[in-house]
Each structure stands twice: as C-alpha cells, then as structure tokens.
Amino acid sequence: MSEAIVKPIxxxxxxxxxxxxxxxFKRLEARTPRKAGQKIARTITVTSGKGGVxxxxxxxxxxxCLSQAGQKVIVLDADxxxxxIDVVFGVRPTYSLIDVLNGExxxxxxxxxxxxxxxxxxxxxxxxxxxxxxxxxxxxxxAQLRFLEDKADFLLIDTGAGISDSVLSFCRAADQVVVITxxxxxxxxxxxxxxxxxxxxxxxxxxxxxxxxxxxDEEGIHVxxxxxxxxxxxxxxxxxxxxxxxxxxxxxxxxRQQTPLMVFSPMSxxxxxxxxxxxxxxxxxxxxxxDQNQTGFFDKVAQFFKGGSRK
Ligand SMILES: Nc1ncnc2c1ncn2[C@@H]1O[C@H](COP(=O)(O)OP(=O)(O)OP(=O)(O)O)[C@@H](O)[C@H]1O
Ligand SMILES: [Mg+2]
Numbered sequence: 001m002s003e004a005i006v007k008p009i010x011x012x013x014x015x016x017x018x019x020x021x022x023x024x025f026k027r028l029e030a031r032t033p034r035k036a037g038q039k040i041a042r043t044i045t046v047t048s049g050k051g052g053v054x055x056x057x058x059x060x061x062x063x064x065c066l067s068q069a070g071q072k073v074i075v076l077d078a079d080x081x082x083x084x085i086d087v088v089f090g091v092r093p094t095y096s097l098i099d100v101l102n103g104e105x106x107x108x109x110x111x112x113x114x115x116x117x118x119x120x121x122x123x124x125x126x127x128x129x130x131x132x133x134x135x136x137x138x139x140x141x142x143a144q145l146r147f148l149e150d151k152a153d154f155l156l157i158d159t160g161a162g163i164s165d166s167v168l169s170f171c172r173a174a175d176q177v178v179v180i181t182x183x184x185x186x187x188x189x190x191x192x193x194x195x196x197x198x199x200x201x202x203x204x205x206x207x208x209x210x211x212x213x214x215x216x217d218e219e220g221i222h223v224x225x226x227x228x229x230x231x232x233x234x235x236x237x238x239x240x241x242x243x244x245x246x247x248x249x250x251x252x253x254x255x256r257q258q259t260p261l262m263v264f265s266p267m268s269x270x271x272x273x274x275x276x277x278x279x280x281x282x283x284x285x286x287x288x289x290x291d292q293n294q295t296g297f298f299d300k301v302a303q304f305f306k307g308g309s310r311k
Pocket of ligand 2: 055159
C-alpha cells in the first residue's frame with residue numbers, strides 16, 4: 001500500500017482516538033468497582049422493525065469506529081435466519097453460532113478477527129427463531145455466550161428484521177437499544193412498532209433513534225421529532241435522538257467491495273457523521289455496577305427465552 005493511502009487512514013484513526021478518548025476516560029472514572037463475576041461489556045442492540053434500513057451497516061461501522069478508539073469490540077450477528085454481517089465485514093468464517101448450538105464448537109473457536117481488530121461472531125443461517133430452539137441447545141449457547149461479556153468493552157448486536165421474540169429479547173437485555181429508521185413512512189411505522197412493544201414490555205429500556213439516509217439533517221430531525229412526540233403522547237415513553245446519517249453512495253460501493261465504509265472510505269459523509277455520533281452518544285449512559293444490574297446480558301436474554309419474557 002502506498003504511503004499516500006496509508007497516511008490519511010492513520011490520521012483518521014488518531015483523530016478518532018482523540019475525539020472519543022475523553023468519553024472513554026469519563027466512562028472509566030464513572031465505573032464503580034466491579035465485583036467478581038460482574039459483566040464488563042456494554043451491550044448495544046441495533047434494531048429497526050423494517051428490513052433493509054441499515055442495521056448491519058451501522059453495527060459494522062460503529063464497531064470499527066469504537067475499535068479505532070481503542071475499545072475492545074465484539075459483534076454478534078443475532079440474525080439466525082439471514083445472517084450476513086460477515087459478508088459486510090468481508091470475512092469468511094468457517095463456523096457460526098449454529099455450530100455452537102449443535103455443540104460442535106466453542107464460542108472461542110467460531111470468533112473471527114475482522115478489520116481493525118473487531119471480533120465477529122457469525123450468526124449462520126438456517127434457524128428461523130432462536131426462541132424456537134430446544135431449551136437444552138439454547139442453554140448451551142447462552143452458557144458459551146456469557147464468556148463474551150468479560151472479553152470486551154462493547155458487545156454490539158445486529159438483529160434481523162421484524163419484531164420477533166428473539167429480537168425483543170436482545171433489545172430488552174441490552175444496556176442501549178438503537179432503533180434505526182429511514183424517512184419513509186413504512187420504516188417509521190415499524191420503528192414505532194418496536195418502540196411500542198419495548199415501552200410496555202421493558203419500560204426501563206434506553207432507546208435512541210438514528211435516522212438513516214437523510215438528504216438533509218433537518219429532514220432527519222423532523223422525522224425524529226414526530227416519532228418522539230407520538231412515543232411521548234401515546235406511550236408515555238421517552239426516546240433519545242442519536243443523530244442522522246446522510247444518504248451516501250459510498251455505502252453501496254463499500255458493501256460491494258465487502259469492506260466496511262469506515263475502512264473503505266473513512267472521509268465519506270456517512271463515515272464522518274458516524275464518528276461524531278459515536279463520540280457524542282455512545283458513552284452518554286453512566287456506567288455503574290449496582291446490585292440491580294448485576295445480571296449479565298446473556299443471562300437476561302436466556303431468562304426471556306425461558307418464558308419470563310412477557311410480564
Ligand atoms: N446511509 C446510507 N446511504 C446509502 N445507502 C445506505 C445507507 N445505509 C445503508 N445503506 C444501504 O442500504 C442497504 C441495506 O443496508 P443493511 O444491510 O445495513 O440493512 P439491514 O437493516 O441490516 O437489512 P436487513 O433487515 O436485511 O438485515 C445496503 O445496500 C446499504 O448499502
Ligand atoms: Mg442486516
């Protein structure tokens with residue numbers, strides 16, 4: 001690779017560190033001492049209701065961005081129906097969660113290293129709904145997944161389209177839920193749908209909304225304002241604004257090249273905006289290890305699958 005190409009990327013990595021590092025330090029300072037066995041990873045589940053609005057692209061590029069800022073990131077493709085995060089990362093894992101489910105591999109053996117040190121757990125395809133898996137198999141899966149929480153600063157979960165029990169369980173167990181929508185009414189309706197279910201099943205959920213593929217910022221802010229107002233008026237539920245990402249043709253090219261946008265075109269409009277969003281919003285929830293939040297992410301997911309899901 002020529003120096004001309006290497007230099008800007010190095011500069012961007014340094015810039016990302018500089019932008020994000022103060023938030024990292026703040027977060028570390030805010031941490032209360034951890035008791036043995038407590039989780040460390042912050043879990044963020046990305047969901048949308050409607051398919052094809054940019055969940056996978058967001059997870060992949062957010063992971064790269066956090067990793068460039070010195071954070072240890074594991075990405076889990078929780079879509080066992082049409083898993084494809086490995087394709088967007090441009091990695092070719094031999095094994096997936098299906099092999100863990102079948103008891104043929106341990107989680108360590110299926111995790112692959114992606115660009116910029118991000119660790120990836122491929123979902124595999126063929127199982128429609130995690131919730132439908134026999135309990136013995138899912139116990140084994142969750143027992144393995146629990147190890148991940150002590151291995152990363154961030155665990156990013158990419159979910160499939162729809163509002164299935166699996167998707168909801170991953171949302172309800174997360175520290176933060178990012179609902180991504182575009183400006184089309186169908187996407188907005190589905191975003192509202194998932195917010196509605198979360199507001200009743202899990203009112204303590206911290207939900208942020210990201211409006212993707214906007215032509216102008218104002219358009220996205222307007223969409224968010226409408227969503228926020230109906231959530232408040234009809235559900236009495238507060239959501240937060242995460243930001244807007246511009247419509248960016250580089251996203252398509254990056255996916256075709258099987259290289260994450262953050263690596264393929266780090267100065268592109270969407271990559272630039274995402275770096276700002278990550279610095280501003282990802283570290284905003286204070287981290288405290290209290291007795292109430294001792295239960296790890298996957299323990300919670302497992303509980304929801306076992307039937308404790310509908311309060
Ligand atoms: N900001 C953007 N600008 C332009 N294109 C985008 C943008 N974000 C996402 N896309 C495009 O939208 C398409 C769908 O994106 P992606 O696969 O991330 O969606 P998804 O929500 O994960 O879909 P699925 O529900 O099928 O899992 C891709 O072709 C991607 O390139
Ligand atoms: Mg996807």
